[in-house]
Amino acid sequence: MKSHPKSRDCLPVRSRLAGVSGPLVRLKAQGATILAAAAIALSLAATPKGGALASDPAASSGLWIGSVTVDAVGSFAGNRLDSPQPAGGDFSFRVILLVSPSAEAHLLDQVFVLTGGGRDPALYSEVDLLESAFDERQRADPEGIIESRRISTPAFAFEPSAQAMSGRLALGETAEVTLALGRDHPANPFAHRAHPQHDGVADGLVPEPGAGEEVYDIVRSIRFELESEPNDKDPALRGTYREVIEGLSAEPLAVAGRFALWRAFPIAALDQ
Numbered sequence: 001m002k003s004h005p006k007s008r009d010c011l012p013v014r015s016r017l018a019g020v021s022g023p024l025v026r027l028k029a030q031g032a033t034i035l036a037a038a039a040i041a042l043s044l045a046a047t048p049k050g051g052a053l054a055s056d057p058a059a060s061s062g063l064w065i066g067s068v069t070v071d072a073v074g075s076f077a078g079n080r081l082d083s084p085q086p087a088g089g090d091f092s093f094r095v096i097l098l099v100s101p102s103a104e105a106h107l108l109d110q111v112f113v114l115t116g117g118g119r120d121p122a123l124y125s126e127v128d129l130l131e132s133a134f135d136e137r138q139r140a141d142p143e144g145i146i147e148s149r150r151i152s153t154p155a156f157a158f159e160p161s162a163q164a165m166s167g168r169l170a171l172g173e174t175a176e177v178t179l180a181l182g183r184d185h186p187a188n189p190f191a192h193r194a195h196p197q198h199d200g201v202a203d204g205l206v207p208e209p210g211a212g213e214e215v216y217d218i219v220r221s222i223r224f225e226l227e228s229e230p231n232d233k234d235p236a237l238r239g240t241y242r243e244v245i246e247g248l249s250a251e252p253l254a255v256a257g258r259f260a261l262w263r264a265f266p267i268a269a270l271d272q
Contacts, residue, residue, distance in 0.1 A: 062098075062266040065095075065151065065261065066095055067094055068257055068258070069091070069259075071089075071090040072084035072087055074253070074256075084254050098123070098162065099169050104164075104168060105165045106164055107163045107177050109157055111151050111162075112149065114147075116144050118141050118144060119137060123269065124270070165177040170226060171229050178222070183217060218247040223243070225241075226239040230263075238258070238259065238260050238261075240257075
């Protein structure tokens with residue numbers, strides 16, 4: 001579990017970030033401090049009038065936070081992928097994307113927002129870089145209030161915390177990424193330390209010689225298809241979410257749904 005020792009206690013606070021005032025409520029989950037940002041309010045203040053984001057890809061750069069709602073599922077029949085069909089219910093999870101001025105995107109499982117010290121807010125994905133920047137600001141402004149807050153999503157877990165996506169998150173285009181959850185990955189759904197049939201140990205005595213006998217490798221192929229950019233009426237990035245999951249069952253599974261993202265910070269730089 002990733003954590004940052006300088007995170008503050010779990011208290012409701014109000015803060016001014018990137019020149020925008022909005023409620024920031026910090027919640028404690030799984031021993032780590034998580035920031036639930038009011039992304040809609042922030043993006044409303046950060047979105048230019050007149051639909052500038054649709055005509056200028058650089059204007060849509062920054063940190064985008066939102067959700068994916070999966071409501072369709074399908075499977076492979078032989079070598080053919082059946083089109084996902086409406087599911088009996090839906091499932092939603094948080095998603096965090098960092099978009100560059102050229103519409104290149106990174107998928108994040110966590111990001112730290114560093115503020116204070118008389119400097120602009122900065123974004124970090126790795127704890128060691130965050131700690132170095134935190135200490136630097138503290139040395140430059142010993143009397144100032146310097147804070148780091150964490151935004152995370154339980155839907156993803158990977159190293160490093162920012163995964164480059166191929167393609168572009170631009171209107172009519174797609175951004176894709178493949179995530180591998182090996183047998184030793186802590187988020188592998190087949191791995192259970194206390195379960196004798198899913199602990200990767202043969203007969204409770206020696207480790208299994210290879211993956212696939214008790215704990216299977218999982219591969220997630222994820223694609224974001226952008227269909228709508230922010231405008232005067234809707235400040236969100238919206239589109240279709242697709243994912244193919246291999247290793248979870250005998251045949252690969254395909255899921256689909258919708259995503260909506262709101263810009264929390266107009267900052268495209270990470271770990272700088």
